[in-house]
Amino acid sequence: MKKYDVIVVGGGNGGLAAGAVLAKGGKNVLLIEKSHSPGGFATSFRRGRFEFDVSLHELNGFGRGKEALGGVRVLFDTIGISDKINWVDIPEAYRLISSDENGKIDAVMPFGIENYINKMEEYAPGSRKAAEYIFSCGQQNLRVLAQMGKCKNVFDQIKLLAANRDFLHNSSKSVNEVLSLLDMPQRARNIFKAYWAYLCADCDNLSFFHYLQMVNTYIELGSVIPFMRSLEMTNAMAEVISSNNGDILVNETVTEIVVENGAVKGVKTAGGKEFSADVVVCNASPHSAFSKLIKKEHIPEGDLKRCNFRTFSGSGFCVWLGLNKSAKELGLDNYSYFIFPDADDVKQFKLMGHPDTNRVQNTICPNAAFEGASPEGTSILSMTTLFNSFWWDNVPEEDYFRVKNEFASSMIDTFEKATGIKIREHIEEIEIASPETFARFTLNPHGTIYGYLGKKNDGVLARTLSENKRMSGIKGLYFAGGYGTKMNGYSSAMSTGFDAARHILRTGGKD
Numbered sequence: 001m002k003k004y005d006v007i008v009v010g011g012g013n014g015g016l017a018a019g020a021v022l023a024k025g026g027k028n029v030l031l032i033e034k035s036h037s038p039g040g041f042a043t044s045f046r047r048g049r050f051e052f053d054v055s056l057h058e059l060n061g062f063g064r065g066k067e068a069l070g071g072v073r074v075l076f077d078t079i080g081i082s083d084k085i086n087w088v089d090i091p092e093a094y095r096l097i098s099s100d101e102n103g104k105i106d107a108v109m110p111f112g113i114e115n116y117i118n119k120m121e122e123y124a125p126g127s128r129k130a131a132e133y134i135f136s137c138g139q140q141n142l143r144v145l146a147q148m149g150k151c152k153n154v155f156d157q158i159k160l161l162a163a164n165r166d167f168l169h170n171s172s173k174s175v176n177e178v179l180s181l182l183d184m185p186q187r188a189r190n191i192f193k194a195y196w197a198y199l200c201a202d203c204d205n206l207s208f209f210h211y212l213q214m215v216n217t218y219i220e221l222g223s224v225i226p227f228m229r230s231l232e233m234t235n236a237m238a239e240v241i242s243s244n245n246g247d248i249l250v251n252e253t254v255t256e257i258v259v260e261n262g263a264v265k266g267v268k269t270a271g272g273k274e275f276s277a278d279v280v281v282c283n284a285s286p287h288s289a290f291s292k293l294i295k296k297e298h299i300p301e302g303d304l305k306r307c308n309f310r311t312f313s314g315s316g317f318c319v320w321l322g323l324n325k326s327a328k329e330l331g332l333d334n335y336s337y338f339i340f341p342d343a344d345d346v347k348q349f350k351l352m353g354h355p356d357t358n359r360v361q362n363t364i365c366p367n368a369a370f371e372g373a374s375p376e377g378t379s380i381l382s383m384t385t386l387f388n389s390f391w392w393d394n395v396p397e398e399d400y401f402r403v404k405n406e407f408a409s410s411m412i413d414t415f416e417k418a419t420g421i422k423i424r425e426h427i428e429e430i431e432i433a434s435p436e437t438f439a440r441f442t443l444n445p446h447g448t449i450y451g452y453l454g455k456k457n458d459g460v461l462a463r464t465l466s467e468n469k470r471m472s473g474i475k476g477l478y479f480a481g482g483y484g485t486k487m488n489g490y491s492s493a494m495s496t497g498f499d500a501a502r503h504i505l506r507t508g509g510k511d
């Protein structure tokens with residue numbers, strides 16, 4: 001049986017980041033991926049003359065050319081791939097199309113904190129002071145996060161919190177609780193809350209700290225995508241593992257993480273292979289690990305309790321369209337569209353459980369960022385919504401394709417109605433993925449694409465302060481990915497892999 005320093009189970013963003021940092025740091029790494037290539041959601045597929053990215057709308061936390069380096073930038077600098085990727089800047093933050101009691105909202109919001117606040121004041125006069133306060137809280141969040149880990153004891157922590165009082169006041173509140181305390185026009189609140197759909201949690205539940213952390217990073221640093229989309233990052237991270245003597249085994253599913261006397265010993269695969277290691281980084285969800293990969297008698301009670309306490313976040317539903325006209329010809333001038341029937345996030349979130357009522361969508365047109373996103377004279381639209389229920393698990397097999405197609409059709413209708421742009425007659429290629437597709441593809445329970453739901457009592461802050469670095473009581477077992485402490489998304493998943501790897505390099509995986 002071959003022995004490795006570290007085995008990584010799953011090659012999604014979290015697994016790849018962990019594997020690359022460990023391999024670069026001199027560890028002998030084996031990454032095992034069930035699919036034909038690593039990436040997880042970070043991959044693409046072809047239909048006809050179009051290449052569609054499965055997931056990446058925008059990468060948060062890279063901060064190209066900015067002094068305040070984002071977390072992904074620090075990771076990519078560490079493994080030496082920042083300059084190997086051809087980056088494309090996303091032109092604007094988002095276009096929100098919705099309505100509130102004052103009528104239709106159609107707001108195109110820019111990147112850059114000052115630009116964003118100025119634009120907000122244009123759309124919602126009287127919002128400036130509150131918006132400035134919100135972004136000053138964003139800066140406090142960053143300061144506290146950066147310094148918390150450096151505190152030597154609890155007194156240092158108290159001093160830090162005392163110096164950042166707004167953080168202290170707001171970090172345990174929901175987005176709506178904080179906004180309700182501000183003198184801010186309702187329209188400005190609605191525009192500010194547009195990103196809630198990314199996190200699949202309404203603003204009564206969503207932690208202000210977590211939400212602001214995300215918005216602040218987007219608006220301050222801007223966002224990017226690689227020219228060859230997510231696959232360019234996936235390949236670059238995989239290449240770091242291979243070129244540093246790591247092994248990547250694809251088309252192989254891990255069936256057991258072997259645990260003896262409370263510590264990991266290695267893994268077994270569906271293909272009958274066995275590998276030994278004292279450290280395993282699991283990129284599969286804790287739910288998958290504890291229900292399928294680790295024998296029941298070895299699972300600490302605390303690990304099970306944490307799993308049972310958590311709720312799954314949204315399951316993904318996507319429609320990818322290859323259109324036979326250019327973005328310019330069709331009038332697809334914006335990159336990212338948030339479309340909500342109305343701006344009441346609590347109401348809309350409730351309606352997201354069923355296809356008859358879910359009319360929320362985030363749609364991107366990559367051609368609005370760079371023309372080469374598809375062949376000349378064509379364009380791509382990539383539409384995503386989330387289901388906060390397990391409705392799709394119960395669709396009878398004989399109805400599956402009909403309901404999937406009907407719901408996809410309703411998403412196209414919603415887009416056409418909201419933007420006034422006719423796209424249906426220009427569809428050359430179409431592909432649809434339901435939560436069942438995502439479940440089969442990545443083994444994520446119920447096709448969840450966003451890990452565990454981020455709530456104010458189970459958000460980034462609560463998880464970071466309460467979890468040990470490994471997120472498990474089993475010695476040598478680490479978790480990395482969208483189910484981790486940093487919540488979901490590319491940068492979050494990568495960041496948990498980065499954290500796990502740094503901890504392993506520092507401690508040898510023994511703490």
Ligand SMILES: Cc1cc2nc3c(=O)[nH]c(=O)nc-3n(C[C@H](O)[C@H](O)[C@H](O)COP(=O)(O)OP(=O)(O)OC[C@H]3O[C@@H](n4cnc5c(N)ncnc54)[C@H](O)[C@@H]3O)c2cc1C
Pocket residue numbers: 009010011012013014015032033034035038039040041042054055056057058059060252253254255283284288316318384441442443444449450480481482483488489490491493494
């Ligand atoms: C449609 C869509 C749009 C999105 N848009 C964005 C966006 O614009 N920006 C953003 O930041 N995030 C976005 N996300 C979210 C982002 O893609 C995910 O949060 C992130 O990629 C999750 O990474 P992960 O490390 O958790 O791994 P996953 O992508 O979940 O991958 C896990 C990997 O582990 C493998 N695996 C699981 N079990 C086993 C096993 N037993 N043996 C071997 N291999 C196993 C799976 O095959 C898979 O490859 C989007 C997601 C989707 C689906």
